[in-house]
Amino acid sequence: MSVIELRDVSVTFHERRQTIEAVKHVSLTVEKGEIFGIVGFSGAGKSTLVRVINLLQRPTSGRLLLDGADITDAKGSQLRDIRKRIGFIFQGFNLISNVTVGRNVQFALKAGGWEKSDWDRRTRELLRLVGLENKIDTYPSSLSGGQKQRVAIARALANKPEILLCDEATSALDLETTEEILDLLQRINRELGITIVFITHQLDVAKQVFDRVAVMENGSVVELGDTFDVFSAPKHATTRSLVERYLGIAVPPQLVPSLPAGQIVELRYKGDAALEPLISEVAKRHGVSINVLHANVSYFGPHAIGILIVLVSGGDAAVNAALDELKSHVFGFRKLDRTALAQIHDADGADNEDGTDADDAGNENRGEKETNA
Template sequence: MSVITLDDVSVVFHEGKRTIQAVNNVNLTVNQGEIFGIVGFSGAGKSTLVRTINLLERPTSGRVLLDGRDITQARGRELRDIRKRIGFIFQSFNLIGNVTVEENIIFALRAGGWPRAEWKQRVSELLALVGLESKASSYPSSLSGGQRQRVSIARALANKPEILLCDEATSALDLETAGEILDLLRRINHELGITIVFITHQLDVAKSIFDRVAVMEHGRIVEQGNTFDLFGDPQHPTTRALVERYLGVGLPAQLVPDLPAGDLIELRYKGDSALEPLISQVARTWNVSVNVLHANVEYFGTQAIGTLVVSVDGTDEARQNALRALQDNVFSYRELDRAALAAAAERDAERVVPVTQTPTNEGERR
């Protein structure tokens, strides 16, 4: 069942004489209890779009519906009641620095109209949920980034929301801490049944927890669907660029001068397929040499998307037969250009400045 519907939503900003179309006729639905992701490069309009859901950013045109009810024009008490249903987690934590963790959470409880007598118990419940039972009297400045984000999550959950909006909630954290926060959000989704809308430019996040995903570019949704299917077989150039940046296997520059003879091919597979038996079979059948030069496998949930770069060498006829066999049995096949790889390796080498060449006097500096 759909809990959030955006119907032809647009947001236009005016800066002096400039008109900026931050969100452009977006249509999407988010189902009850799912983790829905919105991804795209910086400036795509993701943050503006997600803020229309709780009307922190009011649409210039179009409608926002919660459980089928149009809330776009909500004001006053009606808007306050709507926002109690929607928690918000910020990239920068957005905590009050001069009060304790407990008081940060109480701030949300007071705004939500909770009886004072229940504050202590509710704070204890929330801190236990996020694993910070011992930090009630600590100040945000004494906490790590991950701990601060846990406080932000506890505060966002204070009024028992049905929806949780996450605006780049892990991009300010290191990889290990980000993974812990994603695990916590997944647990909150499963145990509490809270619908999560998460915006990010990081496909690590997408592959870890999104059920479905929409890709944004220049304020528009250009592609959306099941996470594995969308990233396994992207159709739009923006989606393909995101996937290539994440799944693409670039040969290390130091390997390029010594690449073995033969055709250089990038192969990609998805799902339960595997390339190792295929490569062995092709090598035996056509009497060719197949060398695996570089590889990468990423799991979206329990399903894999793998990429290999191989060289295939042999007689002309055998090599062509082998290449056709490979191409027929993978979902993505791309021939790599040796000259382009060599040029890229040379550019990378030129960017490296040896530390031993630090200028020692003014003349050398000039």
Template sequence: MSQIEISNVSVTFEQKHKQIEAVKNVSLKIEKGEIFGIVGLSGAGKSTLVRTINGLQKPSQGTVVVNGVDITQATKKALAAARKKIGFIFQNFNLINNRTIAQNIAFALTAGGFPEKAQPKKIDALLDMVGLKDRQDNYPAQLSGGQKQRVGIARALANDPDILLCDEATSALDLETAQEIIAILKDINQRLHITIVFITHQLEVAKDLFDRVAVMEAGQIVEQTTAYRLFADPQSSMAKRLVNRFLDEQLPDEVREKLRGEPGVILTLKYQGDDSLDPVITEISSSTGVAISILQGRIEYIHSNAIGVLAVFITGEPSAISKAVQLFTEKVDMVEEVAR
């Protein structure tokens, strides 16, 4: 049995005499120890869905089973016990401003029934895990955004949970700081074998953190796959939209304008693996007699696997161009002609 099983869950809200379907018939299975991501644009239903896991949001229909406990049918006592094993990391940190960092964590420990005398040692260990052992007497206003989120992580770990729920935990941070938080979460996952469920609209997070991922759109799961396959071969229109925006396959308007009147074809090539496309380009150019100019390109690594995206401009005789396009189609994972 999976650690988290969401079965046919829907969540409907009443708003101004209208029914809003925030989540529509969603089913997911999340395994113990994995880092599972839920991605989508704002309003897709991600936050509502993840809150059904710890019972903060009751589904209108369907079931949520966590560690064998049916969260949707649990008594108050059983739900409180289940929540002790589920930590929550918020987007906006949610720290108590008039308490020190140590006192913020002590509050979570006390709420979880942790003995007061043993709290200082536990606080030291938690802050050491997130690299803030020397800041426990500071107040939240004295910390940077990244440091505040580290405190949020330490607080979420206070009661030794086996699941961490992260609601856009990096979206309020700059890219470099977000990478630091991602590194901490990966270390926690590997060291403590904690299951992490992370919702985000940032594919930078998906690339670096997730094992598997679900794509949400308008309250529904439109795709489930591995993080690598999401980038290498997205299937749903929403996944393609998110990936294309991340990989920035769109040619700049200046390049399009410059080539508008030129005879030729623009292709976007996507390929997998570490091998460069240079030999393929040289081979196709030599065998067909076309000229091939590289307009832009990039390589991303997802779980140590490479995905390359290249835009090229092919000029020459029409028949030779057609032959070159055909050869690219045979030798490259994905070929798309770019309209001008």
């Protein structure tokens, strides 16, 4: 069942005689109880879109439905009731610095209409949920970034929302703290049944927690689907760029001149195939040598995506037969031109005639020949 539905939503701003289309004709649904992600680079329109969901940003056109009811034009008490159902976690925590952790949570309870006699009980209950019950009388200035975000999560949950919106909720945190916050949000989603909409530019966040994902670019949703399906076989250039930034690998340039004769190829696996001993089996079967030059395997939930760069050496016929078999077992197969790779190494640090950096020029076109299996 869809708890959130956006129908052809657009948001347009007018600034300094300019028209800015921040969101363009977005239609999507978020299912009850899922963790739905919105990813994209800075300026893609992610934050504007997520603020439409609790009407902090009114759509210029299109409709917003909550549990099947059109709430686009909600005002007054109806709007206040809607916002009680939707918690919001900000990137910058937004805590009040001159009051205690407990009072920060109680401000949300007061705004939500809780009886004052219930404030202490509910505050302790929320802080216990996020692992900070012993910080109730502490001021935010003495907390770590992760602890501040836990207080923000407790505050967002104060009024027992059905939906939790997270706007870059981990981008200000270090890696270890990010893992802890994501684990906490997954537990909240699982134990409380709260639907979470999370926006981020960090693919490591997306791969760990999102059930489904929308990729945004220039105000539009360019890809939408199950997280593993979207990132294992990206179709749009923006999605491919996100994946390459996270998973992309390259032959170490300093190795190229000393490599023996043979064909360098990049192989991409997905799902269970990433775990199969394919390389050794193909080498044995065709009597070739297959050396792994670089490798990366990453998991999106329980599913693996593997990238290998290998050097296949041997007789021409045997190498071609081995490459054909490798190609038939992977979803991505790309031959790499060693002459182009060597030229990148030779020109490393030098400027091209047109003034561009040699590394940038090499990244743009490394002489690669690509074939999708």
